[in-house]
Amino acid sequence: MAIYILIAAVIIIICLTVSKFSSKIGVPVLLAFIFLGMLFGCDGIFKIQFNDFSFAETICSISLIFIMFYGGFGTNWKKAKKVAAKSVLLSTLGVVLTAGITGLFCCFVLKFDLLESMLIGAVISSTDAASVFSILRSKRLNLKYNTASLLEVESGSNDPCAYMMTVIILTLMSGKTSAGEILYMIFAQIVFGVLIGVATAFLAQFMLKRMNFGTNGFESILVFSMALVSYSLSSVIGGNGYLAVYITGIILGNMEIPNKKSLVHFFDGITGLMQILIFFLLGLVAFPSQMVPIILPALAIALFVTFIARPLSVFAILTPFRCPIKQQLLVSWSGLRGAASIVFAIMAVVSPAYLKNDVFHVVFFIVLFSISIQGTLIPFVAKRLDMIDNKSDVMKTFNDYTKEVPVQFIKLPIDEKHPWANKKVCSIHFLPNTILALIIRDDKQIVPRGNTTLLAGDIAVLSGPSLEKKFTGHLTEIEIDSDSEWIGMALSEIDLDSDKLVTLIKRGKRIVIPSGKTVVKENDVLIINKTQK
Template identity: 25%
Template sequence: MTNAAWFVLIGTLLIMMGLRSPFFQRLRLTPSIVYLAIGITLGPSILGAFHFNPLKQAHLLEVLAEIAVLVSLFIAGMKMPLPFRWREWHAPVRLAFLSMTISVALTAAFGYYVLALPLGAAVVLGAILAPTDPVLATDVQVRHMGDKDPLRFTLTSEAGMNDGSAFPFVMLGLAMLSAPVSFELLGTWVLKDVLWSTVAALVVGVLMGRLLAQLVWKQRFLISEGPLLDDFLGLGLIGMVYGICLLLDAWGFLAVFAAAISLRQSERKLASIHAPGEEPSSAPAIQVLPEESTPQHGTQVAEGSLLFKESLERLSELVLVMLLGGMLFLDSWSFRAVGLALFLFVIVRPISVFLGLLGSGTPVRLQMLVGWFGVRGIGSIYYLMFAIVYGLPEELALEFIHITLVVIVLSIIIHGLTVKPMMSKWWSS
């Protein structure tokens, strides 16, 4: 396809999505399903108008997926309606860490015993497919800053954290591929990839979010030198936090999510301390809006930067899902790939959720819905490309590409077609 044809196609799609086409609304099709259908039609599976080779373009695809996940994690963190208190957050934390571990273990067992993969490769595959996705799961995400729906909150906060908690298992699998398993290898992995990288990420994220909130508050309400560029502030926070984590060998995805939550909650706390009537006379008045509306009292950078980032998230979804369709061949649909996908959706996800939330007091109905909506997507693409760039053997890389693409495509279709009726039933009850 020519550049002109691509511009026309993408422009048409954006207009159709922007107008919320009645045709797609009646069919209850999610945007991801539409983008995927077009990508598959134009790709090598049907018309062959374009083909994107993920093995040759692994570096490019890694960066594209990395940016999409970072933006989506920041948006998810900004929308979190509750400060971090164990009473409200215990279920998502258990899902993101305990259920994640169980999911990796079950998927790795399938890869080792059924697919006959080496143990290290099976662990890498489990880590690639285990995290749920914050990019493609928009229909089950927190919609705005006042959205306190328990299902949306649980799924969004889980996806925000498990994109970071999966990283240690990727590193463990890659280490097992290059060296025999030993107590020394496992000890180094626990200390460096689990404890240090996780704790450092949380500390960096929380501190940087709080520091930016303090800086913005002083600049805006004490110095009052004019309007600030909230989009730049949000993007700058993402870049700084992620860059620091790369330097420290900490998990940047987890840090960016923590930074967004810290920024928003710090702004709310500062606003509550300097409530209207108590703030300095030189400060502009803050308009307090209802909880259901998107802008929140005291969340200046949060509300000011969300609009642009949500548009960036939708654009990255369009590009990456269409590229996904351009990677698929008809022979990608092997029994191994489809079998693993069904095993992941029907067995691994429900069991890992049930075991992870055992004894938590989470309602059974909520557990069942969370156990179904384990959407896989751009996060899995990033981890796959990361493993390939890291040095995954080519034979394993090719098989993992086919398996991961089939899992994501089936997730987009199956979860996309069931999300609206199941969410409607959830709200009506």
């Protein structure tokens, strides 16, 4: 057991390290995770024998839950609602059109069976939220016409439709269903998925507001659990679990809930880990040696989807909205296939439906082509189409994003001898570029006004610009014991190096802000700042 844990930890560290280098050379980081999986797999260098598709399908499906949830939770609805109609149509009608056109190509050109052709079309019909989010964030692609929000909402919400089509086609291929059962399945997938998603979101909000957790981080655990409840409960009653969890995410992410920023950071990390897990595992179960026979048909499908099926679907939907041609071209190019497509392909492999072709490796090759070629060239295509908007910030399209503000706070106790005691705020002369941001009085927080009077015992909280990151220091502690020669000396009398300064003294339970006249006492702890040159 210990050796497997060690291997898993090492793999995660390697993936994180590779992600830093891949972004510098312009390769999508998720592609690097896939190649690492292939490197560790049966046909790779490390020869890890892993071909359990059922286990892989379970792990990848669970990972996809959190990718879908965060796709909704991280979407800023205020930005997204402007493009909501377009995004919803792309994630539903667009997915159906892409699947149908691709299925017809596979059937009549590549001579696949009709249902198997439609299965391939359904599996690769959705765009990948993880891939799109990763590229938009890492490359800071600020796009015109709210295109970033359009792509984010579309890619985050179109997997449920692709999943539903995949399930329906696999059911038809099993030959054990009727038209009435198919119609009910469609009804249940949509209606139960929506109802459970909405109900879970409001239940989670109610619990977050009413349950006062004494331990930091418990809110994250609760929301983590509610995401699982949303998916599993919907799936149990026949609904679309991925639709439910996405709806839960987008509603909850745009509600007023406690500690939302910490939740965003938590799920950012969880989703990153899930992306590493899912793409590495997908690379691990792939057999590059088995791809040779399917390269030509897979390449034909990849080219057809990229240059014909996806553009036809996008133009059919966005043209009535009078979207600029260059925006439609960029949206067409940005339809990346990714984790969901391969997960759905694994579902097909483990299903009882009979498959004549190696659907998994066909889809795997299409995903590799999409992420490596389309993903790598998205910044180039956006620039060539003049779609870069230097006045916008793509990060603001993600929920609860706040641009880093270089402000720091100083806590200043006011005692009876303090010159500010019993003075109104308007009569106090503060240092330039500082402001009294808050007064803490008897554990109560007071927002100061000009006529507010500072009293002895108050704690004044001042704010001002923080030091830039390039100016850093190094803090060390020196405890003054009975043998120290500094006992009884004023700080001005102590011979410190020119790059050192005593910034604080811990004296028992007290904190002393020193001056040159401050006398050092036994058991003091001196906090010394040493500037870095």
